[in-house]
Amino acid sequence: EVQLVESGGGLVRPGRSLRLSCVASGFTFDDYAMHWVRQAPGKGLEWVSGVTWNSATTGYAVSVRGRFTISRDNARNSLFLEMNNLKPEDTALYYCTKGATVTVSDYFDHWGQGTLVTVSS
Amino acid sequence: DVAMTQSPDSLAVSLGERATINCKSSQSLLWNSNNKSYLAWYQHRPGQPPKLLISWASTRESGVPDRFLGSGSGRDFTLTISSLQAEDVAVYYCQQYYSVPRTFGQGTKVEIK
Numbered sequence: 001e002v003q004l005v006e007s008g009g010g011l012v013r014p015g016r017s018l019r020l021s022c023v024a025s026g027f028t029f030d031d032y033a034m035h036w037v038r039q040a041p042g043k044g045l046e047w048v049s050g051v052t053w054n055s056a057t058t059g060y061a062v063s064v065r066g067r068f069t070i071s072r073d074n075a076r077n078s079l080f081l082e083m084n085n086l087k088p089e090d091t092a093l094y095y096c097t098k099g100a101t102v103t104v105s106d107y108f109d110h111w112g113q114g115t116l117v118t119v120s121s
Numbered sequence: 122d123v124a125m126t127q128s129p130d131s132l133a134v135s136l137g138e139r140a141t142i143n144c145k146s147s148q149s150l151l152w153n154s155n156n157k158s159y160l161a162w163y164q165h166r167p168g169q170p171p172k173l174l175i176s177w178a179s180t181r182e183s184g185v186p187d188r189f190l191g192s193g194s195g196r197d198f199t200l201t202i203s204s205l206q207a208e209d210v211a212v213y214y215c216q217q218y219y220s221v222p223r224t225f226g227q228g229t230k231v232e233i234k
Contacts, residue, residue: 035223037171045163045171045214047223059221062122095170107161107218109182111170 002026002110004096009115012086020115022079022096030054030074033099033106036081038092039114048094049081053102064090086119093117123147123217127226133234140202142229144215149195150178152219159219162191162200165228166211174213175200207233 008020020036035050049060049070058070069082079096093116097108124147134140150158158178163171173182175191178198188203202209210233215226 044212044228045165045216045225047216047225050221050223061222100176105159105218105221105223107173107176107216107223108163108171109173109176111172113170 002098004098004110004112006094006096006112006115009094009117011118011120013121014087014119016086017082017084018086018117020081020083020094020096020117022112024077024079024096024098027098029072029077031102033102034072034079035097035099035108036070036079037095037097037108037111038117039095040089040092043092046092050099051079057103083117086117088119091117091119122222123150123220123224125215125217125224125226127213127215127229129229130227131230131232133232134202134205135234136207137204138234140205140209140231142200142213142215142231144193144198144200144226146196146198146217146219148219150217150219151195158194158198159217160191160193160198161216161218162189163214163216164209164211165214166208171214202231205231205233 003025036048093114095114096112098110099106100109128143160178162175165171179191190201212228
């Protein structure tokens with residue numbers, strides 16, 4: 001059974017940083033791209049970032065480009081999202097998602113339960 | 122970016138009746154080399170993570186009831202729930218994976234009438 005477990009969310013002041021983690025199990029982690037998708041309170045789903053199986057290619061939403069960095073550690077079956085210069089509009093539930101293929105351009109066939117990030121002074 | 126527009130924003134359907142959700146993309150999602158449309162549908166129930174229902178516009182995921190039907194090609198797509206059940210109450214999203222950034226529709230809330 002595929003499992004994705006996020007951690008690292010919390011309350012943070014604007015301008016500060018936070019690092020999200022996701023530990024995966026139940027599949028061959030380095031066979032698939034991985035992504036972060038978020039949902040702000042009362043809003044819809046927004047893709048944030050994705051990374052290919054071998055970390056050769058990453059992609060970011062315009063809203064986070066230059067502030068967020070996605071990475072993965074295949075030896076530890078882990079996905080990360082380093083978030084810098086956080087803004088109130090980054091407040092959301094962040095989901096770790098498994099891509100259906102090796103590429104960044106794919107859909108999401110499994111989702112974690114999410115970790116909540118709140119940016120507020 | 123490819124913009125995805127769903128209609129309606131919400132709908133209320135009686136149990137056992139048909140629910141139809143439309144999704145339109147700002148550009149074609151059809152890849153000519155494989156004749157596939159890069160469109161997925163998700164179900165998002167309250168308090169749960171989203172669940173993939175359909176990929177490639179019409180391919181149902183394993184375990185998804187056959188009352189969920191995806192159709193369409195190019196720019197126009199439809200998700201049909203042929204006989205609405207109580208457990209189908211959720212927000213439904215379409216998503217394109219033809220290009221980066223991946224984009225979602227705004228969501229359609231399905232309720233019981």
